[in-house]
Structures are given as C-alpha cells and as structure tokens.
Amino acid sequence: KQEVTQIPAALSVPEGENLVLNCSFTDSAIYNLQWFRQDPGKGLTSLLLIQSSQREQTSGRLNASLDKSSGRSTLYIAASQPGDSATYLCAVPSQGGSEKLVFGKGTKLTVNP
Amino acid sequence: EAGVTQFPSHSVIEKGQTVTLRCDPISGHDNLYWYRRVMGKEIKFLLHFVKESKQDESGMPNNRFLAERTGGTYSTLKVQPAELEDSGVYFCASSQSRVEAFFGQGTRLTVV
Numbered sequence: 001k002q003e004v005t006q007i008p009a010a011l012s013v014p015e016g017e018n019l020v021l022n023c024s025f026t027d028s029a030i031y032n033l034q035w036f037r038q039d040p041g042k043g044l045t046s047l048l049l050i051q052s053s054q055r056e057q058t059s060g061r062l063n064a065s066l067d068k069s070s071g072r073s074t075l076y077i078a079a080s081q082p083g084d085s086a087t088y089l090c091a092v093p094s095q096g097g098s099e100k101l102v103f104g105k106g107t108k109l110t111v112n113p
Numbered sequence: 114e115a116g117v118t119q120f121p122s123h124s125v126i127e128k129g130q131t132v133t134l135r136c137d138p139i140s141g142h143d144n145l146y147w148y149r150r151v152m153g154k155e156i157k158f159l160l161h162f163v164k165e166s167k168q169d170e171s172g173m174p175n176n177r178f179l180a181e182r183t184g185g186t187y188s189t190l191k192v193q194p195a196e197l198e199d200s201g202v203y204f205c206a207s208s209q210s211r212v213e214a215f216f217g218q219g220t221r222l223t224v225v
Contacts, residue, residue, distance in 0.1 A: 034214065043117075091214075099161060099210070100161055102158070105154075
C-alpha cells in the first residue's frame with residue numbers, strides 16, 4: 001500500500017531564504033510525482049509534475065527532484081517570498097499503473113516579511 | 114481555457130438531508146476523479162471515471178455516496194442521507210491519461 005510522508009509538517013522562514021520540502025513514498029513503482037500548492041480555503045494548484053524517467057523539473061524559483069529508487073522527492077524554493085506562504089502537497093500514483101493519487105499531509109509554509 | 118469547476122463552493126446541510134455536488138472537468142479530459150479531505154487528514158481518493166464509466170470506486174466510503182458522469186462530461190456526487198462524518202472538502206480533478214491532474218477549487222461540505 002502506497003504511503004506518502006512529508007517533512008516537515010510546518011515551516012516558518014524569513015523572506016529571502018532558500019528552503020527544501022521533503023516527500024517520501026513507500027512504493028517506488030510510480031510513473032510520475034506531482035507537487036501541488038494549496039492556499040487557505042482554495043483548491044489545489046499543480047506546481048510541477050516529474051515523470052519517472054526524469055530526475056528533476058524546474059519552474060521559476062521552484063525545482064523538484066525525484067529519486068525513485070530511494071522513494072524520495074524534494075521541492076526546492078529559492079529566494080522565498082511572503083506570497084509563497086501556503087500548504088505544499090506531494091502526490092504519487094497509488095500503485096503500479098493506477099491513476100489514483102495518494103497524498104501526503106502536506107507542509108505548511110509561512111514566509112515572514 | 115476554463116479549469117475544473119465545482120459547484121457549490123460551500124454547502125451547509127442538516128444531518129439526514131441530501132446534497133449533490135457537481136464537477137465540470139476540463140474539456141477533452143476523459144479522466145475525472147473525486148477526492149475528499151476531512152479535518153486533519155490527508156486528501157483521499159474516492160473514485161475515478163474514464164468517460165462515463167467508473168474505473169475505480171474503491172475509495173467510496175459507503176452506499177450513501179453515489180457518483181455519476183452522464184455522457185462523459187460533468188459529474189455529480191450525491192450524499193444521501195448525509196451524516197456528520199461526511200463533512201469535509203470534496204475535490205474534483207481531471208486529466209488526460211497518466212499526465213498532470215488538475216484540481217478544482219473544492220466544495221466545502223458541512224453537515225450539522
């Protein structure tokens with residue numbers, strides 16, 4: 001059974017810091033991994049999708065890496081801004097070829113001005 | 114291009130009543146999913162449609178939940194009768210096969 005763990009559960013940093021959010025999953029037979037952002041009371045916004053054949057993906061100040069063999073992914077945020085404050089969620093397919101996603105509980109990020 | 118749209122955004126109903134949630138996926142996406150987040154827990158899968166067919170409904174909590182996707186377009190999720198533990202945020206997502214999933218804003222359901 002696929003399980004996703006995100007560490008830390010919460011993180012508070014001053015503006016401008018570079019930071020890393022961690023995601024680990026138990027079943028490495030995944031075909032992709034997706035990072036989402038959720039603002040309070042809002043839906044999920046897809047940030048980055050990494051295919052299993054890729055090791056990383058970049059979008060602006062965000063960089064996500066994937067190490068399938070060790071069951072880990074990291075989301076790196078450079079030069080953090082107050083607008084980055086949100087909950088960041090990691091999700092992977094439940095098993096094998098399944099298309100249903102298993103989510104972690106998320107990391108709540110607060111960037112202080 | 115419109116994203117995934119969900120109605121209503123909020124719903125407050127009494128225990129025992131019926132509520133119907135609606136999801137309009139991104140046009141052309143055959144895959145439609147329902148997920149739910151209850152207080153303090155992670156987002157969990159409910160079911161998956163491919164066009165109008167239920168591909169996987171292993172996450173549906175019980176037979177008080179009924180999902181339909183008539184004509185392979187929009188989908189509805191009906192809860193009848195609603196119980197207190199059904200409160201949470203219900204998300205809908207759509208995708209093409211094995212690529213990025215796009216989520217709606219969610220429907221916050223409160224059963225009192």
